[in-house]
Amino acid sequence: MSILRLIWSGFTMNLKMLGTSSFFLLTSVVQPIIFATIAFYMFESGGRSGTLLYASLGAGMMGVWSTTLFGSGGMIGWQRWQGTLELGVGAPPPLTLVYLPFTLANAFTGMYAMAATLLWGRIVFGVPLRFVHPALFALALPATVVALGLMGLVLASTFILYRYANAMSNLLEYPVWVASGLVFSVALLPTWTRPISWALPPYWGILAIRHAALGGPVWGPLGMLALLGVASVVISVFTFRIFERLARERATLSLT
């Protein structure tokens, strides 16, 4: 019960903090709309107008990833700046549990991106919002958000050690968009990149969401999302422990 309370308190508190951040407004609403617009015009220019919903969903997922990435990376950085990182590290619950609600809130904020791009596509470009499996879509979206939130835990743990987390966030935004095939097929990428795609929750998330909306198998990608989610938790428990110890040993925990 106390664990649930901890998760809920952390989740709501971080959600409120993100709600006041103009950077998150940009990442979760403005940026996805701009990228969706670029993708719409590019698809229209190529005569692939039937793929506008495809572009809308992909641009929305790009926003979910960006929010998770910058949220998870920034979370440690902001706590360093505010001087609260040591308090979180020193708190009795395991570090994974302390930061889980934060990363979940980050990914949840990313859902604004999906809503924004779908609405933008509908209103401005007349993209029909007819989903083949609406119930499965309603399941796939939160499942993806949770899986990305759990992946954010792994990212956040590594950023405890790395003082320039924001640079790593800047670097990782595009590669995951590319490797996950969010707005184009990964078949365009070299074959050696395929295992990288398979290891990324956004790859399975967009497959589940896209198949639920446009038709195709949903349960397989959802199963992979669950598997990767569990793997992320297990990895983050270890990485938090290892990186926290290293940061304490090197006395770099609070260095900005």
Next chain:
Amino acid sequence: MKRWFSVFFVGGVIAYRGLFNWIRPALYIPTMLGSPIFQLIFFTKLGEYAHAESRDFYIVGNAVQVCAMSSVYGMTMAVANERWFGTLGPLLASPANRAAVFLGRGLPVLANGLLVSAFTFAMGALLLGFSPGLASVPALAAVVLVTVTSCTCFGMLLGSIGLRAKDFFFVANLAYFLMLLFCGVNIPLSELPGWMSFVGRCLPLTHGIAAAREVAAGASLGDVSGLVWTEAGIAVAYAVGAYVLFRVLERESRRSAVLDSY
């Protein structure tokens, strides 16, 4: 005059070293070199999937546009960070010539923008098979130089806004992303609605990118001189606008005593 040049060159370099947040290799390499490579790959693959334009269209467009990483963010930091670090007051209290202080900050930003663009072009050649032909490289370099200059002048304008705006990074981020949409980087202006292509034509990059595409396709510098001169004119307009805005905001900040306030 010697003092003017000293403030322009030495002051500009010192300010850049002190105020550009991403100058350390651990920050510079992922942000200024890593991110543009993946931006290039992302839009080239997206264009390929959408069957929209040729591969070179995206390579040239993005390789030129990434100079905005330096121009927009670098220039914003070079001006607005004075306020953030609490050094704006002493700077503005000094008798140094404002034009030298302000314009000098653009020089390292310009050099960095050229480096980032050149690096991205090289990566386009290495990873995506971009081969403009050796003969067109000098003309391409000249076009990129003019375009980066105009983008830096645009960055100066945004930096001036940072003298007063509370969240200057929001403005810089927004400008960077909107340039991707409006400046013909990934979408030909003819595909955009009239008002969007009009806005695009008033922004830096647009004419430079169009000229760079023609040069990469084999045109000479003379063939694209109209586009290059237009880009240069836009650079001058933004530089003048930025300087005027800087002086106006400086005076207003003094008058209303909000120089260092947030």
